[in-house]
Amino acid sequence: xxxxxxxxxxxxxxxxxxxxxxxxxxxxxxxxxxxxxxxxxxxxxxxxxxxxxxxxxxxxxxxxxxxxxxxxxxxxxxxxxxxxxxxxxxxxxxxxxxxxxxxxxxxxxxxxxxxxxxxxxxxxxxxxxxxxxxxxxxxxxxxxxxxxxxxxxxxxxxxxxxxxxxxxxxxxxxxxxxxxxxxxxxxxxxxxxxxxxxxxxxxxxxxxxxxxxxxxxxxxxxxxx
Amino acid sequence: xxxxxxxxxxxxxxxxxxxxxxxxxxxxxxxxxxxxxxxxxxxxxxxxxxxxxxxxxxxxxxxxxxxxxxxxxxxxxxxxxxxxxxxxxxxxxxxxxxxxxxxxxxxxxxxxxxxxxxxxxxxxxxxxxxxxxxxxxxxxxxxxxxxxxxxxxxxxxxxxxxxxxxxxxxxxxxxxxxxxxxxxxxxxxxxxxxxxxxxxxx
Ligand code: SF4
Numbered sequence: 001x002x003x004x005x006x007x008x009x010x011x012x013x014x015x016x017x018x019x020x021x022x023x024x025x026x027x028x029x030x031x032x033x034x035x036x037x038x039x040x041x042x043x044x045x046x047x048x049x050x051x052x053x054x055x056x057x058x059x060x061x062x063x064x065x066x067x068x069x070x071x072x073x074x075x076x077x078x079x080x081x082x083x084x085x086x087x088x089x090x091x092x093x094x095x096x097x098x099x100x101x102x103x104x105x106x107x108x109x110x111x112x113x114x115x116x117x118x119x120x121x122x123x124x125x126x127x128x129x130x131x132x133x134x135x136x137x138x139x140x141x142x143x144x145x146x147x148x149x150x151x152x153x154x155x156x157x158x159x160x161x162x163x164x165x166x167x168x169x170x171x172x173x174x175x176x177x178x179x180x181x182x183x184x185x186x187x188x189x190x191x192x193x194x195x196x197x198x199x200x201x202x203x204x205x206x207x208x209x210x211x212x213x214x215x216x217x218x219x220x221x222x223x224x225x
Numbered sequence: 226x227x228x229x230x231x232x233x234x235x236x237x238x239x240x241x242x243x244x245x246x247x248x249x250x251x252x253x254x255x256x257x258x259x260x261x262x263x264x265x266x267x268x269x270x271x272x273x274x275x276x277x278x279x280x281x282x283x284x285x286x287x288x289x290x291x292x293x294x295x296x297x298x299x300x301x302x303x304x305x306x307x308x309x310x311x312x313x314x315x316x317x318x319x320x321x322x323x324x325x326x327x328x329x330x331x332x333x334x335x336x337x338x339x340x341x342x343x344x345x346x347x348x349x350x351x352x353x354x355x356x357x358x359x360x361x362x363x364x365x366x367x368x369x370x371x372x373x374x375x376x377x378x379x380x381x382x383x384x385x386x387x388x389x390x391x392x393x394x395x396x397x398x399x400x401x402x403x404x405x406x407x408x409x410x411x412x413x414x415x416x417x418x419x420x421x422x423x424x425x426x427x
Contacts, residue, residue, distance in 0.1 A: 167334070169299055176333050185333030190298040193305035193342045208341045216344045217313050 009173040009189075014098075014180035033062030036118050040064075042084055049079060063120065070106075070123040074133045077108070077121070081138055086110040086119060089139035092146065094153040098179045103127045104155055108135070125155060134160040152177035237373070244288070244314070245370040246276040248363065251287035251311060253304060256294030258321040258353040265356040275363055284310040289366060291359070292343065295323035296336045305342050316369070318362050319345045322352045 043064060047054050053076075056067040068076050080086040090109040097105055102124035110119045125132055134157035135142045146157045147166040154175040157163055165172065173189060174181055184205070191201035197218050204210060254262055266272050266280055281287035284307045296304060308317070319339050322328030325348040327337035339345065346369060347362045354362075 181333070183332060184337075190333070192298065192336065193302050195342075202342065206337060206341065208338060212341075214340075214342050214344050217315070218309060 010186050012174070012178075012180040012182070012186070036116055037063045039117050039119050042080075042086075042117065042119060045084060046076070046079075049083075050076065063118075065107075065120045065122055067122045067124070070125055070132045073106075073108075073121070073123050074135055074138065077110075077135045077138045080110060080119070080121075085112045085114045086117075087113055089135075089141045089145075090118075092135075092142055092149065094149040094155055094177070096153060096177065096179045097124075101126060104130065104153055106132055106149060106155065130154060131156045131158055133158050134163075136160055151175070154178070241371045241373055245367040248275070248277045248289045248316075248366065248370075249279050249281045249287045250277055251284055251290045251307065252280045252282070253290055253292045253307070254294060255292070255296060255300065256323065258293035258323070261353040261356055262291055262293045262320065262359065265359045270356040270360060272360060272363065275360070275367065277363060284308075285312060287311055288315045289363075290315065290317045290343070291320055292317065292324040292339045292345075293320040293353075295328065295330045296339045297334050298336055299334075301336050301339070301342050304339070308343055314370075314373075316346045316366050317343050318347045318349060318359070318366065319343075320349045320359060320362070321354055322350060325350065328352060 043054075043057055043066065046066065050068075050072065053068060053072050054066060055069060058065045058067075088111040090111050092106065092108050095105040095107065097103055104125040104127070106123050106125065108121040108123075110121065111117070112119075123132060130153075132155060134146055136146065136157075136159070143161065144166060146160055147163060149155055150157060150160075150163055151165040151167050152175060164170065168176065169190070174186060176185070187205050188203040190205070191203055192205070192207065193202065194200060195202055195207060195212050196215050202212075204212075207214075250266075252259070252262055252266075264270055266278060272278055277289070288311060290308055290311065292304065308315070319325045323330055323335070324339050325345075327335050329352070331337070336342070340348075347365050349358050349362045351358055
């Protein structure tokens with residue numbers, strides 16, 4: 001472990017392990033399907049208004065997921081809120097699909113309080129241009145969710161009022177929920193406090209395992225063993 | 226001149242007795258474990274019995290830090306600063322699997338054990354530990370304090386030699402005559418399954 005803080009970020013790579021595919025057939029036998037996820041009327045209304053802009057509608061476990069192009073997200077959200085009563089954004093976050101094309105996805109869970117319905121919107125983003133329009137001016141609740149999505153995946157939200165990292169330190173150089181990010185982080189990227197008052201920040205993430213014993217107090221020397 | 230009864234003792238013994246029975250914890254409650262730490266301080270488990278009921282939210286007035294919960298890298302700097310602001314002598318308990326080792330949070334954001342930047346005296350296992358376990362940790366700290374001594378060389382007989390172990394607390398037998406030493410109590414129990422009572426003058 002070098003004691004100097006690295007000047008440029010480490011290049012990360014990831015070894016992909018194939019996993020089981022989700023079932024192709026829609027799961028219509030699911031006894032837990034709720035009335036609240038039955039939104040075919042909303043989908044008809046959306047198709048009437050936006051036509052071909054609705055790229056895909058998938059049903060899994062009785063829940064509808066509507067895929068739209070990322071350019072349309074603000075307009076679709078505004079339409080859903082003003083005309084179809086989806087007045088509550090429950091959550092918004094990113095997904096790393098780890099594909100060549102359209103690698104990232106942002107999903108939006110919307111709730112209609114008046115009609116008691118739930119709907120999921122999804123927009124895909126390619127690595128070439130990691131941007132999508134912010135929906136902060138439609139749903140105020142999107143503010144911190146979009147900041148989290150930016151913090152974890154590096155997706156930039158156009159016209160967001162205050163797009164800063166929300167969880168990780170401001171000077172952190174990586175996006176930790178991307179697939180290539182190692183589980184235990186990049187050593188040296190997040191420093192620990194110094195081991196002695198005069199020492200620099202501890203860059204080793206496991207100083208205790210490497211025999212370091214933090215000083216009890218400022219007057220005392222760290223025990224040497 | 227001295228008519229009533231009097232007592233002679235070592236200064237260390239008095240200081241240790243006072244310190245160990247008036248520990249003021251700094252509750253560094255960071256996650257779910259903090260709920261159990263509250264139960265530990267609340268009337269049901271009643272840590273007031275051990276003189277530690279005054280949770281001090283100011284580091285200047287605390288001498289025992291209880292790290293209850295997982296520690297993020299971002300928070301570790303604040304915790305070390307609070308620890309450095311606490312006046313000596315001070316002790317530290319790592320409460321729960323997360324504070325001791327990182328626990329189930331084996332990920333980029335959580336420090337894998339707060340002993341990476343704090344000198345921990347007692348580790349409490351469990352997720353979360355029961356309040357009894359934390360009381361046991363507190364009693365371990367008390368035991369540690371009672372065995373501390375500030376004299377490292379003893380010049381009593383003119384020649385420097387290593388200081389003898391400090392005065393240990395005495396447990397008096399129910400009839401009030403015998404004395405039980407805590408370590409022997411433990412040994413006897415382990416060997417015979419019961420405690421022996423010492424003679425008056427062993
Ligand atoms: S040890 Fe368990 S209860 Fe305690 S902070 Fe960790 S996860 Fe929560």
